[in-house]
Amino acid sequence: MPETEPTPLDSDCRNCFGLCCVALPFSAGTDFAADKRAGSPCRNLQTDFGCGIHERLRGEGYPGCTVYECFGAGQRVSQVTFGGRSWREDPAGAAPMVEVFPVVRQLHELLRHLTEALTLDAARPLHAELRAALEETDRLAGGTPEEIRAVDVPALRGRIAELLLRASELARACVPRRREHRGADLFGARLRGADLHGANLRGAMLVAADLSGADLRLADLTGADLRDANLAGADLGTALFLTQSQLTAARGDASTRLPTTLTRPTHWPTTATPAPASRPGGRRPSRRR
Structure with a gap:
């Protein structure tokens, strides 16, 4: 069987409907200049889903935005899970999109760590388990909105965390004390x-x-x-x-x-x-x- 294309694990804001600017809540403080409810678009979100103050985020009081990483979940939910139809075009799909995005983001973070673990030569004895976990996680992230919402993320994270810890211990075993x-x-x-x-x-x-x-x-x-x-x-x-x-x-x-x-x-x-x-x-x- 031919190898499938790897799931992109880097943010591509050009192919996302500004989901992090809509789905996530934040409170005014050192990281954000204003309050925002989950599901409510940020006041700086433009009609083209770009950020109106992207180049000035830190100066405008939004350093929290500069450190956020979705690991490619934004474009996957926008272009794959919801077929490229934005929440502006389909208001009825806005709520499901807001619910699905944080779940896929967590799954993509796990994919990112599993992908790195597979590059560790010292963790080669675990590569079969790591590949199986990666394939399972990618399959879950690629489900329908209903299937994604049903994923038991804490249980999955717990299992994968232990596997990654074993890979880490193998990689660090060469260091004494x-x-x-x-x-x-x-x-x-x-x-x-x-x-x-x-x-x-x-x-x-x-x-x-x-x-x-x-x-x-x-x-x-x-x-x-x-x-x-x-x-x-x-x-x-x-x-x-x-x-x-x-x-x-x-x-x-x-x-x-x-x-x-x-x-x-x-x-x-x-x-x-x-x-x-x-x-x-x-x-x-x-x-x-």
């Missing part, structure tokens, strides 16, 4: 120059953490919150399961090393950031939950 920070609260942590080679940082809270100059090669960053984290000079060249949206939410510079599959965010400085003077003391204690 790996640090374990899964789900750790590292808010504002001082980790400048830290040896995090092969560390497990899945789901870690790294908001505003200083990771400048840190060694993050083969670090598992699945779901890590990197908002406002300082990645200047850090080495993420072989980091695992890092996404473009995580990078865009962080702060880096020209000396930050990135995986070849990701691009340097346009708001990062084009020169290396001078290292601040050393300060005494270590990382502050983690906040108690």
Whole structure:
């Protein structure tokens, strides 16, 4: 049988009906300048489904929009699930489209991680399981609106998360004395120059953490919150399961090393950031939950 075309896992806003600007809610704050209800079009959405302030999102108070990534779900729902007929052309289809889009977005995020796991030579013993999971997830994402709404996403995510963790452990097994920070609260942590080679940082809270100059090669960053984290000079060249949206939410510079599959965010400085003077003391204690 001939191989099927791979499902595109990068956003293509030109072939989407502005679904992220319609389906998702947000509240006024540091990430968004105004409130918006789920299912209500953003006031900046144009008639051609483009953003009227796309080039000025950060300056206009919408940095949250700049870090959002649908992993290709927008164009799939727009052009495949609903056959290229927009919610403006078919108002009756607006509600189903709004319901389906977040589900497909989660499925496409899983597809993105499964696709990366299949590139890991060390995870070759799991490749058959990874391919089966990828095919199942892609089939679910390609269903009818009714079938997509019926998908048990939490159950699927749980199964795939364990499979991806096994792939991650195989990939990181070559690193001795790996640090374990899964789900750790590292808010504002001082980790400048830290040896995090092969560390497990899945789901870690790294908001505003200083990771400048840190060694993050083969670090598992699945779901890590990197908002406002300082990645200047850090080495993420072989980091695992890092996404473009995580990078865009962080702060880096020209000396930050990135995986070849990701691009340097346009708001990062084009020169290396001078290292601040050393300060005494270590990382502050983690906040108690």
